[in-house]
Amino acid sequence: MAESERAASDADTADTADTADTADTAAPQTATPDPLVRWALASFHAAALLVAPLLGLYAVGALGSLLQGVRTEVGLGLYLALWGLTWWTNGRWLAATRLDGVREAVVPAAAWGAVTGVCFLLVLLLVVLLTLGEPAFVAILGIVGTPVSALVGASAGAGFAVLDLLIVTLGDRLGTGEPF
Amino acid sequence: MVPLSTAAHLFVRWLHVLAMAVALGGGVTAWAVSHTADAETTLAVATTYEVAFWGALGTLVMTGVGNLGALAPAIPRGRWGVAFVAKLGLLLVVLGGSAVRTATVRAARDATRPATTTLERGYALTTLALAVLVALAAVMAHG
Numbered sequence: 001m002a003e004s005e006r007a008a009s010d011a012d013t014a015d016t017a018d019t020a021d022t023a024d025t026a027a028p029q030t031a032t033p034d035p036l037v038r039w040a041l042a043s044f045h046a047a048a049l050l051v052a053p054l055l056g057l058y059a060v061g062a063l064g065s066l067l068q069g070v071r072t073e074v075g076l077g078l079y080l081a082l083w084g085l086t087w088w089t090n091g092r093w094l095a096a097t098r099l100d101g102v103r104e105a106v107v108p109a110a111a112w113g114a115v116t117g118v119c120f121l122l123v124l125l126l127v128v129l130l131t132l133g134e135p136a137f138v139a140i141l142g143i144v145g146t147p148v149s150a151l152v153g154a155s156a157g158a159g160f161a162v163l164d165l166l167i168v169t170l171g172d173r174l175g176t177g178e179p180f
Numbered sequence: 181m182v183p184l185s186t187a188a189h190l191f192v193r194w195l196h197v198l199a200m201a202v203a204l205g206g207g208v209t210a211w212a213v214s215h216t217a218d219a220e221t222t223l224a225v226a227t228t229y230e231v232a233f234w235g236a237l238g239t240l241v242m243t244g245v246g247n248l249g250a251l252a253p254a255i256p257r258g259r260w261g262v263a264f265v266a267k268l269g270l271l272l273v274v275l276g277g278s279a280v281r282t283a284t285v286r287a288a289r290d291a292t293r294p295a296t297t298t299l300e301r302g303y304a305l306t307t308l309a310l311a312v313l314v315a316l317a318a319v320m321a322h323g
Contacts, residue, residue, distance in 0.1 A: 036230055040282040043234035047241045047275050054245070055268045058255065067245075067252035072192065075249060079242040167276075171283020174302075177295040 033094030037168075041094075042087035045160050049086075050079065074127060081123045089116045093157075099168050106161045113157015117149035192246045199239035200317075204310045206232050211303035214296055222296045226285045226303075233278065233306075241271075260320055267316040274309045281306065 057063040067075075089112040096108040121142070129138045172178070210229040214222045248255070256264075281302040288294035 034286060036227065036282065037286055039231060040234050040279060043238045044275055044279045047238055048272065050241055050245065051268055051271055051275070054248075055265065055272075058261070058264065058268075063248075064251075064253035064255040067249040067255070070249065072188070072246050072249055076192075076242055076246055079238075079245070083238055083242075163276075164279075167279045168283045170280050171285075172287045174280070174298045175284040175287025175289075175295055176291040177293060177298070 033091050038087065038091050038094055041160075041164055042083065042090040045090065045156075046079070046083040046086045049082065049156065074131075078123065078127070082120055085116050085119050085123075089113070089119075089157075093161075097161075099165055102162060102165060105165050106158045109157040109161030109164075110154040111157070113160070114150040114154040116157065117151075117153020118146055120153075121145050121149035189250060192243050195239060196243035196247060199236040199243065200310070200314060202232055203236040203240065204307065204314065206236070207303055207307040207310055211300065211307050214300040214303055219294050219296050222299060223285065223289055223294060226299055227289065229303075230282045230285055234282070237275065237278070263316050263319045267313060267320070270309060270313060270316070274306070274313070277302075277309070278306060 054063065057066060070078075092115075093109050093112040096112075097105045099105055125138050125142050125145070128141065129135065132138075206229045210225055213225040217225070255261075281299075284295070284298060284302060288296070288299060
């Protein structure tokens with residue numbers, strides 16, 4: 001190969017590498033998350049979000065009175081709504097992160113956590129509206145509850161992102177047999 | 181919690197038991213396969229089990245609260261309460277540990293030399309923990 005051809009070939013290779021780097025950088029915005037990881041993390045989050053508060057409520061003696069006020073079918077429906085919401089938002093979060101840094105993972109997690117919180121509040125408001133039938137009361141609950149649910153959701157999302165980062169890192173080490 | 185009809189309550193309990201059967205039975209199967217089969221078969225069974233496991237665990241939590249609601253407002257304390265707290269505490273450990281196990285399966289699928297021995301230990305631990313949860317549930321149901 002002539003020197004000029006080799007130089008052109010090297011430049012092409014460098015361009016290809018640059019393009020690949022750019023694609024890698026942009027990939028998380030459009031990447032399809034691993035369905036198994038998405039399903040597992042969503043199920044884990046939804047279950048932990050219910051079980052941990054249950055323990056706390058039982059410890060302070062408030063569990064019985066809370067459950068007394070919730071119809072069984074409504075409780076099942078709310079859990080399915082939370083599960084579905086976390087599945088959706090986990091998918092969006094996993095598409096926006098590479099899971100290779102705390103800040104890079106936590107920022108989108110907080111944003112999608114806030115979305116989860118607000119969407120779940122809307123489901124709760126719908127249930128209250130159908131149960132009590134008082135639109136003014138529901139509207140006040142919505143106005144007051146939206147920033148609170150967004151803040152709680154963002155905090156939970158950020159916390160789960162740190163936990164998930166640890167889980168995925170540990171899983172990567174264990175699955176490939178890498179030393180710790 | 182306002183009681184459903186008897187049939188609906190039975191359905192919720194049946195779903196709870198079915199979900200545990202899937203989680204525990206699948207755990208035993210995944211453990212046995214990872215102990216005896218080659219890496220490819222182990223990972224195929226493990227991937228299928230992980231999907232079923234998370235569906236079963238979600239169903240267990242959802243229907244478990246439904247069963248708990250049948251006791252409201254007088255949720256027992258004392259010995260029953262100790263078993264209940266132990267059960268939920270262990271469940272949280274199982275949830276976190278299982279998330280690590282699923283992440284391990286995902287990494288092993290992409291590895292040139294998947295760590296199937298680690299998976300075998302993971303399924304053994306999962307099966308053991310689920311068996312303890314069943315024992316705690318029996319204590320809560322029958323004293």
